Amino acid sequence: MLFKRTVISAALLLTISTSGYSQSVEFGDPNLKAAVEETLGVSDPTSADMEKLTVLSAVSLGITSAKGLEYAVNLEEVELDFNRIQDLAPLAELQNLKKLWMCDNDLVDISAVSRITSLERVQMENNLLSDVSAFAGLTNLIELELDHNQISDISALSGLRNIEILELENNRISDLSPILEMSKMSLLNVRDNPVENYEVAVKLPMLQYYWIGESSVIEKLQPMFSERSNFIIR
Incomplete structure (x- = not known):
């Protein structure tokens, strides 16, 4: 009798465990x-x-x-x-x-992203984002695309030293100094922003593609990049 009860109990526990798992x-x-x-x-x-x-x-x-x-x-x-x-x-x-590709949604609060430290590539173009602090600790990020949002302050991105592609077109960004430590960056897109210091990008040693969109600024900056082969600014 004891043996039978033990078997029944074990079977019941297994059923509960399995049902909980699945x-x-x-x-x-x-x-x-x-x-x-x-x-x-x-x-x-x-x-x-x-x-x-x-x-x-x-x-x-x-x-x-x-x-x-x-x-x-x-x-x-x-x-x-x-x-x-x-x-x-x-x-x-x-x-x-x-x-994580989340373009053209209705995102406003992305604070949950701060916990996904494994992220390497994120696209969140065409949303309603203004706060990018959720990305601050995501040091594995290689690509971050945040075009067409409502971002004005990118200081939270300053520690993302593995970034190679950063797309920020059509936002409200005036200060690019937070990008100075992104030494691996090869592409930077800041078209359609009220940027006041485009020239800081000169200090990015791996930068090959710089999208600005203002002919007068491009003309001014081109000599600063003249020693870089295959460099494209437009």
């Missing part, structure tokens, strides 16, 4: 769920299914919430461009995420 996933948007189902080839994904998700592309689907992706703990690349997402909190614990 719990059903609640998505905040049916279109996101459909995209995940199509990618995984399953219906009603469980948390165990979500662990198999490494790459997701769900573009132009009218998605309003990323809820459900918090279970995709092995996700490395996600493309959610051209949706209507405002909150990135569900992505905050995805420590394997390297590529």
Whole structure:
């Protein structure tokens, strides 16, 4: 009798443990769920299914919430461009995420991104961003594209020394001095900004492409870069 009770207890514990591990996933948007189902080839994904998700592309689907992706703990690349997402909190614990594409959404608060220290490439063009402090500690970033937002202060980016591509076109930036420590940068785009110190970019030793968009400024700066072969400024 004791042996039978032990077996039953063990089986019950195993059932509870398994059901807890493979719990059903609640998505905040049916279109996101459909995209995940199509990618995984399953219906009603469980948390165990979500662990198999490494790459997701769900573009132009009218998605309003990323809820459900918090279970995709092995996700490395996600493309959610051209949706209507405002909150990135569900992505905050995805420590394997390297590529995050969120162009043309409704992002305002991206504070959750500060916890995704694995990020290497981020695109958040055409959103409603004004505060970039969430990127301050993301020292693995190689590419950061924030064109067409409402950014005026980029001082929080000053410690991102591995940045190679920085796109900031059409914002409200006047001071470029925070980029001075980005010694690996090869491309800088600051078109359509009220920049007052374009010349600081001369101190970036690896810079090869400098997008300014103002002919008078370009004419003034060209001699400063004259010794660099294959340098393009426009």
